[in-house]
Amino acid sequence: MRYDVVIAGFGGQGVLLAGNLLSYAALEEGKNVSYYPSYGVEKRGGSATCTIVIADGAVGSPVVGHPSMLVVLNQASLDRFGASVRTGGVCIINSSLVDVATLDRKDVKIVPVPMNEIALGLGDPRMVNMVALGAYVALSGAVEFASLAGALKEALPERNHRFIPANVKAIEAGAEIALGKKA
Amino acid sequence: MQQVFKRPQSLKDVQTHFCPGCNHGTIHRLVADALDLFGVQQTTIGVASVGCSVFLYGYFDVDVVEAPHGRAPAVATGVKRARPDRFVFTYQGDGDLAAIGTSEIIHAANRGEDITVIFVNNTTYGMTGGQMAPTTLVGQKTSTSPYGRNKAKDGSPIRMAELLAQLGGVAFSARVAVDSPKHLMDAKKQIREAFRFQVEGKGFSFVEVLSSCPTNWGVTPLEGNARVGAEMIPYFPLGIFKNQGNP
Amino acid sequence: MSKRLFVKGNEAAAMGAVEAGCRYYFGYPITPQSDIPEYLSREFPKLSGEFIQAESEVASINMLLGASACGVRAMTSSSSPGISLKQEGISYMAGAELPGVIINISRSGPGLGGIDASQADYFQSVKGGGHGGYHIPVLAPNSVQEMYDLTMHAFDLADLYRTPVMLLGDSVVGQMKEALVPNPRPVRDLPEKGWAVRGKGGAEQRVVKSLFLGDGELEAHNWRLHAKYQQMKEKECLSEEHDTADAALLVTAFGSLSRIAHTAVTMAREAGLKVGLFRPITLFPFPERALAEAAGRAGKVLVLELNTGQMVEDVRLSVGAGVQVSFYGRPPGAGSLPSPEELFEVIKKHYVQAPN
Known part of the structure; x- marks a missing residue:
């Protein structure tokens, strides 16, 4: 199988960490992965985008023009990448900050997830990226949830390992919403 | 019969390409004397620069790396870091060190690289035919300052020994001359002193040597030495500008 | 492992x-x-x-x-x-x-x-x-x-x-x-x-230099x-080939672009086009001979670069006059990186079905 996804937001939303985590999980499962980040000159507030390709065989291009799935955390990212999603693809949108109606696509599945509200509900607004990741993994099946939990250890510096349970909870919350169990 | 004077072991028995009255030969001898004194000829790696000093390897019987114009302190940095147990010195002229190589000399000095720099200041670009150097005196005529160095347009000559003495990494900085026997004896002493700093691992040491260039100055050898005393020394005072050694 | x-x-x-x-x-x-x-x-x-x-x-x-x-x-x-x-x-x-x-x-x-x-x-x-x-x-x-x-x-x-x-x-x-x-x-x-x-340590003097002034010295050097x-x-030439054996169009790209080109070539193959990829790994020495062979078989080369045409000159010198060489360049800049889909379109445009 081959999975590709573009995750985009603004700097500080944790987009690159989410991408890293997904990559680590795939790697743990013995798959091939490429993680290609691009970001603005600013550390915070600029754009942050990463493209992840997960494959059983060769990854091929680390650059993807028409991703099968797009995860956007802010309006600017939807404006920039919304049109690029492959026909039949999936667009996961942070409906807390993004006007979903601005994406005029009938040929893709649109999944609004109120990521900021969910993260706030869990008591930590910084978990937006984990909610997004959970939603993506639930809808794509790119990796096992168990692998994500293991990958958190690899992706997070040791001093932040105490936050792992909270991260796992956020991932699960995102997944549940995306699958419509709580919608 | 007792031999009281001979060629230093660190100098090769060859004729130099230097012009009549040029002081490079004398300065080479002083440097070789110091190498002999500390017994470091066999562990020395010299770094040659671009200019009249480029043939260092032809006259000194030591291993030599040739550096691009102005870059000798950077090359010497690489050499010393790779071979910290070796004695490393550069030998550079004023165009090389005080114009194109200012960045390299200042930063090698500021890092306190454990090397010795011999800087020959003759107020002109000798090898290329007597053009204006950063050390050319105000009013001095050269092939590119035919009306004399104009302070308003060309700035003032740079005093490197004083400038480098300001830097934290510099352990020893002195200016000497070889225009008279008295100055020559002092030059010999300060070059030895500079070498002692490196031999004892005390940090960056620097000796500026005022030198005559009769060919490009258009004077006789004697007139050249006289000019060093009459015109250069008043602007470039001799002395020790920094000495962090323990006496 | x-x-x-x-x-x-x-x-x-x-x-x-x-x-x-x-x-x-x-x-x-x-x-x-x-x-x-x-x-x-x-x-x-x-x-x-x-x-x-x-x-x-x-x-x-x-x-x-x-x-x-x-x-x-x-x-x-x-x-x-x-x-x-x-x-x-x-x-x-x-x-x-x-x-x-x-x-x-x-x-x-x-x-x-x-x-x-x-x-x-x-x-x-x-x-x-x-x-x-x-x-x-x-x-x-x-x-x-x-x-x-x-x-x-x-x-x-x-x-x-x-x-x-x-x-x-x-x-x-x-x-x-x-x-x-x-x-x-x-x-x-x-x-x-x-x-x-x-x-020296008592042995011969060693000098590292690039100055050679003696008669004929520099010419010999x-x-x-x-x-x-x-x-x-x-x-020391290194190169890599994919699907070049029967290719009617040989795509050539190096470095990061070769990754994107590879996926584009795979898309072309899936669409039934006989396209192969030649990727120089050493740019100097340029793998002239390997490229000439692969290009000779295909008869047609498409060079892809993230510039307005540089390696294409070495490709032309390598393959000789009998091979048709065309070029597609994407000069650098934010947002200029082509996607595999775009390169696939370029390949389609340059691909001419070999007559059966």
Whole structure:
């Protein structure tokens, strides 16, 4: 199988960490992965985008023009990448900050997830990226949830390992919403 | 019969390409004397620069790396870091060190690289035919300052020994001359002193040597030495500008 | 097999340098290669290595020259504008026949340009770059694994041929993360460094220099260097081919773009087009013979580059007059990186169904 996804937001939303985590999980499962980040000159507030390709065989291009799935955390990212999603693809949108109606696509599945509200509900607004990741993994099946939990250890510096349970909870919350169990 | 004077072991028995009255030969001898004194000829790696000093390897019987114009302190940095147990010195002229190589000399000095720099200041670009150097005196005529160095347009000559003495990494900085026997004896002493700093691992040491260039100055050898005393020394005072050694 | 690590291309290159036994790094910060000095400034002190953040690119290449003259494995890294500054030192090193590795995570220009992936420095890298008519081996990795493997290879080539060697990448291979298997270094038979300065120690004087003023000396030196370049062309060409056996159109691309091109070629194959990919891994020596063979079979070559046309000149020289060569370029800049889908469209346009 081959999975590709573009995750985009603004700097500080944790987009690159989410991408890293997904990559680590795939790697743990013995798959091939490429993680290609691009970001603005600013550390915070600029754009942050990463493209992840997960494959059983060769990854091929680390650059993807028409991703099968797009995860956007802010309006600017939807404006920039919304049109690029492959026909039949999936667009996961942070409906807390993004006007979903601005994406005029009938040929893709649109999944609004109120990521900021969910993260706030869990008591930590910084978990937006984990909610997004959970939603993506639930809808794509790119990796096992168990692998994500293991990958958190690899992706997070040791001093932040105490936050792992909270991260796992956020991932699960995102997944549940995306699958419509709580919608 | 007792031999009281001979060629230093660190100098090769060859004729130099230097012009009549040029002081490079004398300065080479002083440097070789110091190498002999500390017994470091066999562990020395010299770094040659671009200019009249480029043939260092032809006259000194030591291993030599040739550096691009102005870059000798950077090359010497690489050499010393790779071979910290070796004695490393550069030998550079004023165009090389005080114009194109200012960045390299200042930063090698500021890092306190454990090397010795011999800087020959003759107020002109000798090898290329007597053009204006950063050390050319105000009013001095050269092939590119035919009306004399104009302070308003060309700035003032740079005093490197004083400038480098300001830097934290510099352990020893002195200016000497070889225009008279008295100055020559002092030059010999300060070059030895500079070498002692490196031999004892005390940090960056620097000796500026005022030198005559009769060919490009258009004077006789004697007139050249006289000019060093009459015109250069008043602007470039001799002395020790920094000495962090323990006496 | 060693554990698979997940690292950035730049880090992989730095790890490869450490594995190759390099313990001397001299550099100056510039985006997008700063992960390399950051990694080595952290690791070298633990290995009794020397790391200097120099005052300039000019100083750092000359520090490399000095360390290399002593016979140790040493390196520098930079990005295009910084590489321009290093050209003086690279020329001197080529002239004095000094080994050394230069990693160029290139960016876009001319001038300050931008930091995006670019192949605008192909000419600068493979045609000399500095003065005096020299060449240095140039390796173009297209994966994180190759950033590691080819860095080690670069150190071997440098010692084998007494030459600076350049690893030419861009922000795609430098910044992306992939799995890395830190394979142990294959042992190569390397010559003794009997030329390195060391302090005479009672033996013959050694001089490392590029000045040759004697009658006929410099001409002989130039011919000797030329012979060395010919030897590299004979022995050191590296390239990779995919689906070229029956290809009617041969796509050629190097470095990061070859990854995108490979996916585009796969798309073309899935669409029933007989398209193959030829990827030079060494840009100098350029794999002329292998390319000529593959191109001769296909009869038609499409060159893809992230510039307005540079490697295409070497392709034309390699394949001769009988092969039709066309070019598609994407000059560098933010948002200019083509997608596989775009390159597939380009391939379709250039593909002419071979008559049955």
